[in-house]
Amino acid sequence: MSRIDDYRQVAPQGAVDMILKLADRVRGRRFLNVTGGRLGGGAAEILREAVPILSDLGVDTSWQITGGDSPYYATARALQATLEGAERVLSDEGLARWVEVNRVNAKKLMLDADLVLVHDVQPASLVTHRTDGRWVWRCHFDCSAARPAAWSFFRRFADQYDAAVFSLPGFECRLGIPMYVIQPSIDPLSEKNRELSPREVADILAALRVVPDKPLLVQIGPFTPGYDPIGVVNAYRLVEKHHDVRLVLAGSCRPPARTPTSSCSSCRRTRTVRLTRFSGRPR
Amino acid sequence: MRTAARPFLFVGCVELRQTLDSHARDARELMHRLAEVPADSVFFHTFGYFLRHRPFTTAYGNDFARWAAVEIGDRTLAERLAVVDPFAFATVEALREHLVTILQDHLRVHGGDPRVEFDRAFHFQRSHIVEVGLGLAATTLAEFRAGLAAADASAIYLHTVEARARAGRRAGDFAEWLRAALELPTLAERFQRVDPYLTTLERVRGRLLSLVDRALEEEPA
Numbered sequence: 001m002s003r004i005d006d007y008r009q010v011a012p013q014g015a016v017d018m019i020l021k022l023a024d025r026v027r028g029r030r031f032l033n034v035t036g037g038r039l040g041g042g043a044a045e046i047l048r049e050a051v052p053i054l055s056d057l058g059v060d061t062s063w064q065i066t067g068g069d070s071p072y073y074a075t076a077r078a079l080q081a082t083l084e085g086a087e088r089v090l091s092d093e094g095l096a097r098w099v100e101v102n103r104v105n106a107k108k109l110m111l112d113a114d115l116v117l118v119h120d121v122q123p124a125s126l127v128t129h130r131t132d133g134r135w136v137w138r139c140h141f142d143c144s145a146a147r148p149a150a151w152s153f154f155r156r157f158a159d160q161y162d163a164a165v166f167s168l169p170g171f172e173c174r175l176g177i178p179m180y181v182i183q184p185s186i187d188p189l190s191e192k193n194r195e196l197s198p199r200e201v202a203d204i205l206a207a208l209r210v211v212p213d214k215p216l217l218v219q220i221g222p223f224t225p226g227y228d229p230i231g232v233v234n235a236y237r238l239v240e241k242h243h244d245v246r247l248v249l250a251g252s253c254r255p256p257a258r259t260p261t262s263s264c265s266s267c268r269r270t271r272t273v274r275l276t277r278f279s280g281r282p283r
Numbered sequence: 284m285r286t287a288a289r290p291f292l293f294v295g296c297v298e299l300r301q302t303l304d305s306h307a308r309d310a311r312e313l314m315h316r317l318a319e320v321p322a323d324s325v326f327f328h329t330f331g332y333f334l335r336h337r338p339f340t341t342a343y344g345n346d347f348a349r350w351a352a353v354e355i356g357d358r359t360l361a362e363r364l365a366v367v368d369p370f371a372f373a374t375v376e377a378l379r380e381h382l383v384t385i386l387q388d389h390l391r392v393h394g395g396d397p398r399v400e401f402d403r404a405f406h407f408q409r410s411h412i413v414e415v416g417l418g419l420a421a422t423t424l425a426e427f428r429a430g431l432a433a434a435d436a437s438a439i440y441l442h443t444v445e446a447r448a449r450a451g452r453r454a455g456d457f458a459e460w461l462r463a464a465l466e467l468p469t470l471a472e473r474f475q476r477v478d479p480y481l482t483t484l485e486r487v488r489g490r491l492l493s494l495v496d497r498a499l500e501e502e503p504a
Contacts, residue, residue, distance in 0.1 A: 012436065013436075014435030014437075017435065018297065021416060145401075166302065169300075170302075170401065170402060175304075180299060180300060180301050182300075
């Protein structure tokens with residue numbers, strides 16, 4: 001039995017059969033994913049589950065990662081931050097280094113496939129070394145408020161793709177290629193998304209000093225603009241008019257994000273808000 | 284039991300959504316953009332609504348009405364847009380013209396609504412439908428019932444909404460097959476009268492199944 005069959009217990013009726021029929025159409029085709037790392041981030045989390053499932057279904061699926069030195073990683077992070085709308089210093093030298101390291105990456109990696117899906121910013125300039133096949137850029141973040149200078153630099157690469165895919169309508173910035181929308185998804189069978197036992201829930205709440213006296217409205221995620229903690233507080237304010245709930249924002253801070261208390265200073269007026277910072281990555 | 288010479292083949296679909304880099308932040312912009320976007324986009328935000336909102340019933344009936352209610356908070360405009368039944372129009376262009384007229388009238392009487400931030404704007408899209416044969420076939424009414432019950436909900440959309448609105452098969456695929464291949468004109472007529480407007484695909488499936496059940500009960504032994 002293929003592991004896709006495990007999803008019959010949670011998928012809508014007929015959905016798994018639809019996937020099997022779709023897979024039949026592309027059986028044997030080569031599908032390559034390229035990311036900037038194998039750990040952390042939404043793309044890696046999706047691919048860890050999707051690559052084996054697609055391989056099971058007969059699609060020749062592979063996953064490669066780009067590597068480099070510290071300046072390369074630092075520039076890629078800063079470039080992505082500016083495309084998300086943050087202010088960062090991007091030097092011409094750093095950007096040139098990012099392009100050069102990806103030129104070397106292109107020599108090391110096997111990039112021949114019928115479809116090459118390049119995720120986010122770090123490997124994006126590989127497209128200048130494309131051969132055959134279709135190349136698609138998968139953007140997992142909101143770049144609608146990208147810094148203009150950063151976008152004009154990045155767009156010269158993005159426009160070389162055959163298409164781009166964004167997570168929501170309105171997350172895109174101007175491009176001269178077709179732009180598609182595939183909404184984010186979670187894996188309901190992953191360890192991260194399994195049901196917790198009452199004992200586990202009680203232990204976690206006790207450790208975080210959250211009083212379990214009312215229903216919880218929870219966001220777990222980094223305290224960064226991309227996860228919109230202020231938007232969650234606004235959502236809570238709508239909900240609390242009708243339901244007596246307690247808001248819990250739990251997550252980690254990734255430098256250079258601000259601390260939870262400073263990023264959510266307005267929350268402190270609300271007695272039912274609980275801000276909790278994990279020392280490690282949130283689960 | 285009657286047996287059709289031509290089997291009914293159930294076909295589902297997946298939707299590949301394309302964003303058009305066309306946005307509206309108030310009702311006036313919505314009117315202007317609505318008048319100029321490709322007809323496919325008007326189809327996506329009206330008929331396509333049935334495919335995307337299948338898990339629950341919603342009062343809005345199309346994306347324009349939902350946006351007016353939820354994002355700009357204009358209940359009057361939302362209600363006027365929500366009562367537009369897309370199946371009442373012969374063409375998508377006629378539907379577009381009607382929606383633009385509603386917006387024009389509303390703006391003339393009530394003036395413009397406040398502008399919303401970009402992240403709450405109306406983002407025009409269109410979709411490419413990829414048809415997927417589900418491997419379910421029927422030559423008798425009992426087999427048809429089994430296929431109808433088991434098929435992915437997108438098959439209900441494709442054989443009713445898409446067939447009628449985009450492919451020009453005004454009766455819908457189910458009714459057409461029941462009439463022509465299975466020679467059951469009464470059941471076909473009942474199928475044709477089932478209106479997907481302001482309901483969900485699962486409810487449409489339920490109504491169609493109950494019509495088939497009734498026909499099976501009435502069928503002579």
